[in-house]
Amino acid sequence: MKRIVTLILIITFFTSICGCMTTTQQKGTAVGTAGGAGIGALIGSAIGGSQGAWIGALAGAAVGAGIGWGVSTSIESKQSMSRTDVEKETGKTTQKTLVIRDISFDPTVVKPGEVMMAIIKCRAMKPSNQSEKNISLYVKHVITTPDGKTISIDSGTITHEQGERIIKTGIPIAKEAQPGAYSIKSTVFFEDISKDTAITTFHVKN
Numbered sequence: 001m002k003r004i005v006t007l008i009l010i011i012t013f014f015t016s017i018c019g020c021m022t023t024t025q026q027k028g029t030a031v032g033t034a035g036g037a038g039i040g041a042l043i044g045s046a047i048g049g050s051q052g053a054w055i056g057a058l059a060g061a062a063v064g065a066g067i068g069w070g071v072s073t074s075i076e077s078k079q080s081m082s083r084t085d086v087e088k089e090t091g092k093t094t095q096k097t098l099v100i101r102d103i104s105f106d107p108t109v110v111k112p113g114e115v116m117m118a119i120i121k122c123r124a125m126k127p128s129n130q131s132e133k134n135i136s137l138y139v140k141h142v143i144t145t146p147d148g149k150t151i152s153i154d155s156g157t158i159t160h161e162q163g164e165r166i167i168k169t170g171i172p173i174a175k176e177a178q179p180g181a182y183s184i185k186s187t188v189f190f191e192d193i194s195k196d197t198a199i200t201t202f203h204v205k206n
Contacts, residue, residue, distance in 0.1 A: 069143075069151050069174045081164035083125050098124045098137075098190035101164070103198040105171075105184070109205055113175040116202060117168055124190050125162045134159055138189040139169055146180030177204045 087093055102121040110116050124135050139155040155169040167188075182204060187197045 076168040083162040098194045100196045112177040116171045120167045123164045142185045144183040
């Protein structure tokens, strides 16, 4: 209980200090990234376990959004098809591949300060002689604002079994985000083997 109270005080102090700053959007992004990630880690460790990890991730994203554009945090990576099932469906043995099969955002209309969830379905597999090895994916989002500025948000590296995955990452929307249509380019990097990109849009409304 004492740890939770301490964390609340830290969050309150951090957000109040950053709220007094007169910064550019880029500086707000940097502060939001560092602060949001740090606070998220503190909250996650206080709660403990896998539940603490994702609660801390969401909290860190929300704090980051309140200060700047913050940092995207991997929330969940779940296997939807095994490598064997993918090869049965396609009727061929995989050499090496990375394909984004679908990407969506929930919600597609957000308010400044909210967190939007990116949901990416992709297939990633190594050559057949490495079919038993785990793989690592890295997800990066590049947002283009209504006035043409670009903001890069990383979610980090995810390691898992080969096959088809559904990856969910939280994207914090900055408190100072202007209303309008935003373009978002999401890229999944598959180690040094390949990458795939999908581009879509979302809207910010007050």
